[in-house]
Amino acid sequence: MNFLTQRVAAANSLLCVGLDPTGADEAVVAGRLREVIEQTAPFAAAFKPNLAFFLARPGGVGLLQEIRNLIPRDIPLILDGKFGDIANTAERYADFAYDVIGADGVTVNPYMGDDAILPFARPGKLVFVLAKTSNQPEFCLQDEKLARGGTLSERTAAVVRALDETHGGSLGLVVGATQPQMMQQMRRHCPQQWFLVPGIGAQGGDLAATLQAGLRLDGAGLLINASRSLWQAADAGAAAEELQIQINQYRAVVA
Amino acid sequence: MNFLTQRVAAANSLLCVGLDPTGADEAVVAGRLREVIEQTAPFAAAFKPNLAFFLARPGGVGLLQEIRNLIPRDIPLILDGKFGDIANTAERYADFAYDVIGADGVTVNPYMGDDAILPFARPGKLVFVLAKTSNQPEFCLQDEKLARGGTLSERTAAVVRALDETHGGSLGLVVGATQPQMMQQMRRHCPQQWFLVPGIGAQGGDLAATLQAGLRLDGAGLLINASRSLWQAADAGAAAEELQIQINQYRAVVA
Numbered sequence A, B: 001m002n003f004l005t006q007r008v009a010a011a012n013s014l015l016c017v018g019l020d021p022t023g024a025d026e027a028v029v030a031g032r033l034r035e036v037i038e039q040t041a042p043f044a045a046a047f048k049p050n051l052a053f054f055l056a057r058p059g060g061v062g063l064l065q066e067i068r069n070l071i072p073r074d075i076p077l078i079l080d081g082k083f084g085d086i087a088n089t090a091e092r093y094a095d096f097a098y099d100v101i102g103a104d105g106v107t108v109n110p111y112m113g114d115d116a117i118l119p120f121a122r123p124g125k126l127v128f129v130l131a132k133t134s135n136q137p138e139f140c141l142q143d144e145k146l147a148r149g150g151t152l153s154e155r156t157a158a159v160v161r162a163l164d165e166t167h168g169g170s171l172g173l174v175v176g177a178t179q180p181q182m183m184q185q186m187r188r189h190c191p192q193q194w195f196l197v198p199g200i201g202a203q204g205g206d207l208a209a210t211l212q213a214g215l216r217l218d219g220a221g222l223l224i225n226a227s228r229s230l231w232q233a234a235d236a237g238a239a240a241e242e243l244q245i246q247i248n249q250y251r252a253v254v255a
Helices: A002-011 A026-043 A051-055 A060-070 A087-101 A152-166 A180-189 A207-214 A236-254 B002-011 B026-043 B051-055 B060-070 B087-101 B152-166 B180-189 B207-214 B236-254
Strands: A015-019 A046-049 A078-083 A105-108 A126-132 A171-175 A195-197 A222-226 B015-019 B046-049 B078-083 B105-108 B126-132 B171-175 B195-197 B222-226
Touching: A015 A026, A015 A236, A026 A060, A026 A236, A046 A051, A046 A060, A051 A060, A051 A078, A051 B087, A060 A087, A060 B060, A078 A087, A078 A126, A087 A105, A087 B051, A126 A152, A126 A180, A152 A171, A152 A180, A171 A180, A180 A195, A180 A207, A195 A207, A207 A222, A207 A236, A222 A236, B015 B026, B015 B236, B026 B060, B026 B236, B046 B051, B046 B060, B051 B060, B051 B078, B060 B087, B078 B087, B078 B126, B087 B105, B126 B152, B126 B180, B152 B171, B152 B180, B171 B180, B180 B195, B180 B207, B195 B207, B207 B222, B207 B236, B222 B236
Parallel strands: A015 A046, A015 A222, A046 A078, A078 A105, A105 A126, A126 A171, A171 A195, A195 A222, B015 B046, B015 B222, B046 B078, B078 B105, B105 B126, B126 B171, B171 B195, B195 B222
Antiparallel strands: none
């Protein structure tokens, strides 16, 4: 996670700018992507395009490659693909994310085990593994209590910590912001790892409670994602700066 | 699963032809895809392209659209994307699979709960949910024993059965062929659902044991996938026919 740590320090920011482009007109969408990237870059610790929103558009892979070239090289690009497949198939997804798109990191689904995670942990890359997500489904596998104690999410966190410690510090977690007590639990399992945190803003997560529960003792360790609130803002740069400032105010209190 | 049932009856086949294209020369790969599809179609109950192997290639989405047009419309095309994201993001993956590619079905990852599954259950579509996969990782979440009893895989199977019964019979499971006792366990939880079964051939699964453990009483309910063994065969049609015949011999014994 060195690349991320460097950018966080340089920009004094924990803000991750999510790119989930919506809209029917391709030229308008491409223009808005350029605008959001340019305006938010000074305040961004990372950018996170969600693969689904690109694949659903004509020429979506090309559009992803274009935004790769618009994002300054000192800001990590995390491709949110929630990839989950084994061995040689996971290698092909890693080829796609890192070679075809030029991403610096990915999100990965742990259901298929470490076989589905480790192929993404190439040198220097950032791998965020889904642990406790921001949705609250009727049938929630993540909250299943295990015979060994704890929930499935907690087991995932423990596995990711173990893998991170043996794989050069390239692994982190995805932890949603909608349940601060879960954030606290994940932090207990992973005191050192970076968490990518969706769920603030449109999904209703509470920023103060999330930072309180999840920040490391050094005031870092959380990458707070905002997508829709920036995309829909009249001035995406101002909205990003405001979020950066809010986050840093809480960091100062907590750290 | 009516579309699949019809094709299985019409072709008298439970064979799923997996398309995981490998090779550096794009023209050679496109030619081999055409050849494999044409030669194996008479024996195929379904085709299953794996998304990773296409995305990793230049023009991969276009190549997927091309093979959609080569696959006869009476044979289901299952896009093996192991999609796993929530609500409006899952809708975008469903748009990609069904509208951009023209797939008839998908594979889906259950880690994020029913939120991540149900957006794919559009009318007439086939949704196969990862339950017990063919790999055997060091850290295996699927085999975790739950406090409520049974393993995580078993819970997934029970959830999918419940969702299938309330969503028009469009859901099935992915169950690997490498552990026949797991196949039997999954069948106990889901007596009626269709299982998509990777792991025969290159991955070492035993065909007879798999069919013995997994076939329904009507001699159907399993879609046996073969990818590499057909792709690498000198005569893919002959290899597919041989597998179809082998499978049907066991069906006659078991049913």
